[in-house]
Amino acid sequence: MFSLIPQDRANHEVYGGRIAASVAVVTIVVLAVVKIVPPMFVALIAGVLAAVSGYVAGKIKEKLDAINNTKAIAAGLVQPNTVEVADVQATTRGSIMVAIPLVVLALVNAALVAFK
Numbered sequence: 001m002f003s004l005i006p007q008d009r010a011n012h013e014v015y016g017g018r019i020a021a022s023v024a025v026v027t028i029v030v031l032a033v034v035k036i037v038p039p040m041f042v043a044l045i046a047g048v049l050a051a052v053s054g055y056v057a058g059k060i061k062e063k064l065d066a067i068n069n070t071k072a073i074a075a076g077l078v079q080p081n082t083v084e085v086a087d088v089q090a091t092t093r094g095s096i097m098v099a100i101p102l103v104v105l106a107l108v109n110a111a112l113v114a115f116k
Contacts, residue, residue: 008082009090012058016094019057020050024102040109047102054095058088 005013027046031037037045065081072079 005090009086012061012087012090013094013097016054016058016091017098018094019091020054020095020098023053024050024098040113041106043102043109044106047099047106050102051092051096051099054098055088055092057095058091061091062088 024046027049028042031042031045032039062083062085066083069079069081069083
């Protein structure tokens with residue numbers, strides 16, 4: 001199959017999206033149960049946390065790869081992973097794709113309330 005992006009980047013985007021979707025669902029459920037936030041802000045908060053979670057997950061993954069590489073070098077082995085900023089960016093892109101509809105939903109909801 002002809003791919004426009006390398007498999008590793010595609011994996012990062014998919015996992016970023018999965019992490020973001022999980023964070024968004026948990027956020028929505030928790031905020032709905034706890035009811036400490038007005039309902040019109042729930043989607044916005046879920047979207048922001050979804051986007052941030054992808055970035056954080058990407059940074060953590062690359063930091064763990066760097067630690068594993070350092071351990072491998074100390075043991076005289078070949079580095080098992082690549083550590084690249086592009087991987088963090090790809091993970092973040094995947095999470096942003098989940099966050100965008102949530103933020104748009106929150107903005108439309110706010111506009112409907114404002115112009116009612």
